[in-house]
Amino acid sequence: MSIISNSFSGEVNPLVSLTGVSKRFPNGTLALDNVSLEVPKGQLLSLIGLSGSGKSTLMRHLNGLHKPTSGTVKVLGTEVSSASNRELRAVRRNVGFVFQQFGLVGRATCLENVLSGALGRLGGPRYGVWSYPKQLRREAFDHLDRVGLAPQAYQRADTLSGGQMQRVAIARTIMQQPEILLADEPVASLDPESSAQVLELMLQVATEAKMTIIVTLHQVELAMGWAHRIVGLRDGRVVLDRDATGLSQADVMDVYRRVDRESELLAPTESFDAAKVADSVEA
Amino acid sequence: MTAAHVEPLTRRPKNQLARAPRKWQSGALLIIFVSFLAATVWSWTYIDMTLSTLFGGFEELWNLIMYMFPPNFDNLPKVIDATIETIWMAVIGTTLSVLISIPLAFSAARNTTPNPVVFAFARGVITLARAVPTLVLAAIMTWPLGIGPLPGILALAIHSIGMIGKLFTEAIENTEAMSREAVSSTGAGKWQTILATIVPQITPSCIGTALYRLDINLRESAILGFVGAGGVGFVIQMELRGLDYQRAISAVSVIFITITIIEVIAARLRSSIIGDHLSAPTTPTKRTLARERRDQRLLIDAVTTRRLTPPWTYERTLRATAGVTFLAVLVFALVTIEMPLISAFGLFDEVVASFGSLYPPDFTTAGPELWQGIRETIAIGFTATTLGLVLAIPLGILSARNIMFNRAIYSATRLFLLALRGLPELIVAVLFVAAMGLGPVPGTLALTLGTATFMAKLIGDALEEVSPVPREAVLATGASRTQEFFTSVIPQALPTLVSQTLYMLDVNLRSSTVLGIIGGGGIGFLLLSAIRVLEEQTVGAIIIVIFVIVYAIELLGSFVRWIVE
Numbered sequence: 001m002s003i004i005s006n007s008f009s010g011e012v013n014p015l016v017s018l019t020g021v022s023k024r025f026p027n028g029t030l031a032l033d034n035v036s037l038e039v040p041k042g043q044l045l046s047l048i049g050l051s052g053s054g055k056s057t058l059m060r061h062l063n064g065l066h067k068p069t070s071g072t073v074k075v076l077g078t079e080v081s082s083a084s085n086r087e088l089r090a091v092r093r094n095v096g097f098v099f100q101q102f103g104l105v106g107r108a109t110c111l112e113n114v115l116s117g118a119l120g121r122l123g124g125p126r127y128g129v130w131s132y133p134k135q136l137r138r139e140a141f142d143h144l145d146r147v148g149l150a151p152q153a154y155q156r157a158d159t160l161s162g163g164q165m166q167r168v169a170i171a172r173t174i175m176q177q178p179e180i181l182l183a184d185e186p187v188a189s190l191d192p193e194s195s196a197q198v199l200e201l202m203l204q205v206a207t208e209a210k211m212t213i214i215v216t217l218h219q220v221e222l223a224m225g226w227a228h229r230i231v232g233l234r235d236g237r238v239v240l241d242r243d244a245t246g247l248s249q250a251d252v253m254d255v256y257r258r259v260d261r262e263s264e265l266l267a268p269t270e271s272f273d274a275a276k277v278a279d280s281v282e283a
Numbered sequence: 284m285t286a287a288h289v290e291p292l293t294r295r296p297k298n299q300l301a302r303a304p305r306k307w308q309s310g311a312l313l314i315i316f317v318s319f320l321a322a323t324v325w326s327w328t329y330i331d332m333t334l335s336t337l338f339g340g341f342e343e344l345w346n347l348i349m350y351m352f353p354p355n356f357d358n359l360p361k362v363i364d365a366t367i368e369t370i371w372m373a374v375i376g377t378t379l380s381v382l383i384s385i386p387l388a389f390s391a392a393r394n395t396t397p398n399p400v401v402f403a404f405a406r407g408v409i410t411l412a413r414a415v416p417t418l419v420l421a422a423i424m425t426w427p428l429g430i431g432p433l434p435g436i437l438a439l440a441i442h443s444i445g446m447i448g449k450l451f452t453e454a455i456e457n458t459e460a461m462s463r464e465a466v467s468s469t470g471a472g473k474w475q476t477i478l479a480t481i482v483p484q485i486t487p488s489c490i491g492t493a494l495y496r497l498d499i500n501l502r503e504s505a506i507l508g509f510v511g512a513g514g515v516g517f518v519i520q521m522e523l524r525g526l527d528y529q530r531a532i533s534a535v536s537v538i539f540i541t542i543t544i545i546e547v548i549a550a551r552l553r554s555s556i557i558g559d560h561l562s563a564p565t566t567p568t569k570r571t572l573a574r575e576r577r578d579q580r581l582l583i584d585a586v587t588t589r590r591l592t593p594p595w596t597y598e599r600t601l602r603a604t605a606g607v608t609f610l611a612v613l614v615f616a617l618v619t620i621e622m623p624l625i626s627a628f629g630l631f632d633e634v635v636a637s638f639g640s641l642y643p644p645d646f647t648t649a650g651p652e653l654w655q656g657i658r659e660t661i662a663i664g665f666t667a668t669t670l671g672l673v674l675a676i677p678l679g680i681l682s683a684r685n686i687m688f689n690r691a692i693y694s695a696t697r698l699f700l701l702a703l704r705g706l707p708e709l710i711v712a713v714l715f716v717a718a719m720g721l722g723p724v725p726g727t728l729a730l731t732l733g734t735a736t737f738m739a740k741l742i743g744d745a746l747e748e749v750s751p752v753p754r755e756a757v758l759a760t761g762a763s764r765t766q767e768f769f770t771s772v773i774p775q776a777l778p779t780l781v782s783q784t785l786y787m788l789d790v791n792l793r794s795s796t797v798l799g800i801i802g803g804g805g806i807g808f809l810l811l812s813a814i815r816v817l818e819e820q821t822v823g824a825i826i827i828v829i830f831v832i833v834y835a836i837e838l839l840g841s842f843v844r845w846i847v848e
Contacts, residue, residue: 063468083688093470103465107483108594116479120470125478129593137591154593169465176469 014038015180015212016062021235023057023069031057032068033236035145039212041179044203046227046244047216048255054236055216059184062214063095064088076179093120096178096211098202100185102165106158110149110168113157114140117175136175143171147201161216163194170202185214187222196222220252292824296393308846315843326665329658330723330804340719340728347528347718354536355529362518362534367540369514371616372432372507373500376439378613380447381493384409387444388451394463395455395477409452413445414830417503418709418797419807421512422814423641423822427633432620437634439507446499450492455486494549501545502707505538509713509801510811519710523717530583531717534711543705555601571822641823648821649809656799656806657828663727663805664792664836670727671734671791672784678735679742686746697743700736708733708794709801718800726803730791738787745779746772781847785840796829 016039023032031054039045047055060066061073064080073080078091104113115132118140126132132140144150147167147220152160157168166186173181186202199217203226206213217223223230230247232240232255240255326332389395390405417438424434462480471479508516516536522531567575578596585594593599646653680686682696708729715725753771762770799807806825813821 065464065468089470089472091470092468095468095470097465097468099461099465101461103461105462105466105480105483107487108479111593112479112483116466116471117469119466119472119475119479122475125472125474127478127482129591134591138589141589141591151583151586154582172465172469 014040015215017074017078018058018061019072019074021061021068021073023054023056023061023066024069031236033240034063034071035233035236036071037231037238037241039214041212042210044207044213044226044228045215045231046223046229047214047231047233048218048220048223048240048252049216049233050256051218055189055231055233056184057098057236058233059182059214059216062180062182063092063097089120093176094179096173096181096206098166098169098173098177098181098183098186100188102162102169102189104157104165104172106156108157109154110144110157110160110171111137111140111153113168114171114175117172120176140171140175143174144168146174146205147171161194162190163198166190166198167201170198170205176206177209179211181211181213181215183213185218186218188218195219199226220249220256224249224252274278298303302587303787311663311846312843315846317391322665323669324679326662326669329662330666330727332666332670332724332727336724337728340715340724343718345715350528351532353529354533356533358518358522358530358533359537362515362537365508365515365518365534366537367430368620369504370437370501370537370545371620372439372504373497374613374616375620376436376504377443377447377493377497377500378638379436379440380443380496383440383488384444384448384451387448389477391448391452392455394458394460395481405448406525407444409448412441412443412448414833415442416829417442417798418506418510419810419826419829420802420812421507422510422723422800423637424634425511426637426814426817427630430511434516435504435507435512438512439504442503443496447496451485451489454488454492455481457482468544486616491553494553498546498549502541505542506709506713506801509709510814516710519713520608523713528717535706535714538710539705542707546705548622551606637716637819640819641826643820644824644827645818645820646824648818649813652809653806653824653828656809656825657832659723659802660795660799660807661792661803661834663723663730663795663798663803664788666727667730667734667791667795668784668788671731671787674731674735675738675742676738679746682739682743683746685749686772687753693743696739700739700743703732704740704837705737709797712798712803713801721802721804721808723804724803726795726798729803730794730798733794734787734791738783741783742776742780745776745783749775778847782844785843787839789833789836793833796832 007120016037016104018035021035022030024030033054035054035058047058049055055252056093057066061068062075062080064083068081071081075091078087080091083091105116108116109129112129115126115129115136118132118136119126122132122136128230129137141150142151144153147170149160149164149167149171152164155237157165160168166189181202183202187199190198199222203215212275215223215227224244224247227244230240230242230244230252232252233237234255242251326549370499387405387409390397390401391409393402396402396405421435421438424437428434428437463476466479467473467476504514504516506514506516508514508518509520511517515534519531519534519538522528522534564691574597578598581594581596584590595603649656678696678700682693682700684690684693687693712726712729715729719725749772753775754767757767757771758764760797795803795805795807797807797810799805800811802808806828810822810825810829815823
């Protein structure tokens with residue numbers, strides 16, 4: 001099923017390391033509880049867990065959208081938790097983020113949306129396609145081609161389907177040329193068929209570019225199919241951290257099942273994401 | 284038909300949950316309703332607005348119209364020059380206002396403001412900008428800047444910040460945040476992110492706002508000549524002073540036609556530039572189909588040949604043409620208008636000094652006249668609103684197509700209302716004053732006419748938006764058309780009617796503060812004489828009074844809306 005090898009031999013220097021990270025939101029929710037995690041270069045790590053287990057919150061700590069209440073977050077050698085705005089921008093330039101809700105500018109064309117991925121490496125404000133160097137426009141076209149959307153280059157982004165929108169967002173991330181790719185439920189808003197396609201495309205493109213990938217997924221089968229390593233979160237704590245090879249479906253389902261009994265949920269759902277609500281409150 | 288008519292900014296309740304009306308709220312509503320009635324009765328008596336004055340007024344107006352015909356167009360070259368100056372004043376004033384409003388709006392929007400101090404400052408400037416009417420601002424600015432279009436342009440620019448800045452701020456605050464978060468997490472800087480995500484979202488609505496304000500400013504600048512601030516108003520005033528009604532009407536008709544044409548152009552531009560093609564359910568004609576085919580071909584060519592700039596689709600061509608045309612008009616306006624815009628910067632100190640000389644306000648020199656002026660202003664505002672409402676209700680019903688069911692009636696009414704709205708309210712007031720002499724009655728009648736036509740359109744629109752479902756349900760019980768109208772249409776349209784009436788009261792009180800400048804009664808007359816004899820501190824006192832009246836009614840309006848919702 002997978003085009004990416006599930007075996008992985010890590011390097012010594014981790015690109016991402018969290019030490020004893022806790023996060024309490026102003027409303028009192030403890031979203032992360034003493035999380036420690038190291039991710040070596042080139043690894044494809046899949047974060048799993050129920051909605052509200054702290055996956056999104058953890059991801060947002062990795063590019064400084066959230067600051068931890070205690071503990072340290074180190075990404076690409078920079079301590080994100082105490083970085084200046086300037087340092088934070090430098091980190092973000094090297095960390096691509098794919099969101100569940102795409103985050104495209106609907107009124108702008110696909111090409112402009114892809115080009116905005118290059119803003120971090122360009123100086124000065126840009127407005128409209130013409131304000132980007134020709135070389136970058138060619139590059140953006142190539143990336144759109146790579147995700148199969150070159151014919152839509154001059155179409156407004158809000159005329160596309162959900163799957164197409166996420167592909168444009170992926171092209172924007174390639175444009176950014178990051179070392180690390182964070183994808184927060186990248187296919188949760190898509191139908192099952194395009195889910196698999198878009199996920200495969202994203203991971204394929206990212207591994208080709210030798211990115212280190214952290215992806216949160218609530219579909220366990222998808223997570224198991226691609227990842228080198230699976231980390232399970234529950235109530236903000238790491239409850240599972242294992243190599244994907246040799247991991248059984250039952251081991252993984254345990255992350256969910258233990259909660260099922262308490263909350264009488266039969267399957268993981270996306271009904272109410274407490275962490276996201278807390279996020280929006282904080283923002 | 285008025286200069287100050289702004290699209291009502293009705294606030295929808297944030298929380299639509301069902302809420303039982305509380306006891307104190309219905310009590311407060313009753314008190315407000317009773318005081319409104321009392322204020323109305325007092326106002327009508329104060330102005331002595333009886334049926335005989337009303338019909339007497341129309342008789343004198345008829346005589347004036349007779350004097351005015353046939354119009355004498357031999358002053359046409361002068362009138363056309365003055366009209367062009369009027370247009371340029373509106374264009375330059377609006378552009379200046381937009382340029383000032385952009386940084387203000389980004390500072391005043393919660394999601395882009397750099398810090399709380401800048402936020403409070405920007406909000407304050409936007410709120411204060413519309414406190415003083417354009418005509419008053421223009422009159423004061425003729426002190427340092429002299430007679431000519433310059434004080435008029437600056438007055439338009441400053442006053443418009445109130446509306447443009449407010450609507451721009453709202454546009455920025457209404458943008459979605461996801462794309463902003465996404466682009467800023469690629470490592471883009473703050474301004475890069477704002478340009479890439481917020482600006483594309485707000486551009487269409489900001490252009491719409493600017494065009495709408497241009498339309499309003501054109502009407503305002505037609506009257507500015509009455510205080511020596513440039514434009515066609517000066518010509519109208521001169522002809523009326525010389526009792527040359529036939530020449531005066533030639534100037535009035537030229538500005539009427541100009542305003543109507545520009546209104547139509549602005550409306551078309553608005554809908555074609557900012558019109559969302561996704562939500563336009565028009566039936567395709569042969570031309571639009573051909574246009575779409577051509578656009579499709581251009582798009583396909585562009586992507587197959589890897590064009591690095593967007594193709595020239597119909598929409599893009601239209602937008603670019605409009606942009607270039609506007610720039611050309613602006614440059615032409617700046618070059619041809621006889622106005623030392625550059626020297627305005629040199630006179631900056633003197634402008635500031637003129638405003639400084641208004642302080643401290645002197646409430647005693649004008650004394651009892653001041654309080655009489657205030658009473659008269661309030662009385663004019665109430666009378667015009669209530670009398671206008673009385674006239675507007677039948678007109679509005681006649682213009683609603685889902686009530687009248689008779690095409691001839693509603694189309695004729697709509698056309699009549701549209702034509703009447705073409706004239707700025709203050710120009711109408713000038714003509715009424717010419718016919719009936721100085722005093723509050725002609726001013727009140729002019730505002731009444733403006734209110735009636737504007738409200739009639741709003742009432743017509745509100746009636747047409749009434750949901751047909753309850754109506755059918757009532758008819759199905761065997762009720763007559765009239766019964767159905769009272770039981771199902773009126774309750775549905777009532778909340779809109781109440782909030783529009785409050786809004787009109789606000790607009791009319793603002794207008795009645797300046798009516799006196801052209802002889803229409805109220806505090807404006809006192810203001811004009813104080814300006815003429817350079818009693819700066821009395822001017823300061825009157826401006827404070829105007830400010831208080833306007834804000835009191837605005838607060839009252841939002842309080843009532845809050846209770847009703």
